[in-house]
Amino acid sequence: MLLEEIKKRKSVRSYSEEKISDKTLNEILEAGRLAPSWVNVQPWKFIVIRDEKTKELLFKASGEQKQVLGANVIIACVADMEAWEKKNFGAVLEKSGKNQMVQDYILNSPTLNPSLLGNVEMLTRTIE
Numbered sequence: 001m002l003l004e005e006i007k008k009r010k011s012v013r014s015y016s017e018e019k020i021s022d023k024t025l026n027e028i029l030e031a032g033r034l035a036p037s038w039v040n041v042q043p044w045k046f047i048v049i050r051d052e053k054t055k056e057l058l059f060k061a062s063g064e065q066k067q068v069l070g071a072n073v074i075i076a077c078v079a080d081m082e083a084w085e086k087k088n089f090g091a092v093l094e095k096s097g098k099n100q101m102v103q104d105y106i107l108n109s110p111t112l113n114p115s116l117l118g119n120v121e122m123l124t125r126t127i128e
């Protein structure tokens with residue numbers, strides 16, 4: 001039962017030495033890519049990190065969480081603020097099939113278009 005699986009779920013912070021295959025990595029990326037987002041804007045980018053120097057920078061940025069150094073591969077999911085730029089967000093709305101009046105309403109509404117609310121609010125909406 002799904003609830004039983006959810007009860008067994010836990011955060012894992014130490015890892016085996018086994019290298020993750022490209023096939024498995026691609027499946028994980030594909031699962032992330034398919035996550036739902038508002039009007040399917042997909043305001044994210046996934047960055048695959050294997051480079052030790054970059055891991056060291058992330059370790060510091062994370063408040064020195066040791067699991068960052070212990071991971072063989074890290075997938076950083078970062079907010080894509082450019083997704084809300086008029087040319088990008090407008091194209092997504094156009095593709096969604098909404099009529100022009102609704103598209104214009106969304107683009108010009110601070111409640112629905114985070115880019116009208118400044119960087120901090122836009123970031124919050126993008127990562128939530």
Ligand SMILES: Cc1cc2nc3c(=O)[nH]c(=O)nc-3n(C[C@H](O)[C@H](O)[C@H](O)COP(=O)(O)O)c2cc1C
Nearest residue numbers: 006007008009010011012013062063065066067068
């Ligand atoms: C928004 C959010 C941020 C989190 N940030 C961290 C983090 O920076 N480092 C970490 O080790 N765990 C982080 N966690 C995991 C939680 O600490 C963890 O889910 C919680 O302690 C419950 O433990 P469990 O996942 O094993 O059930 C985060 C969880 C959430 C939902």
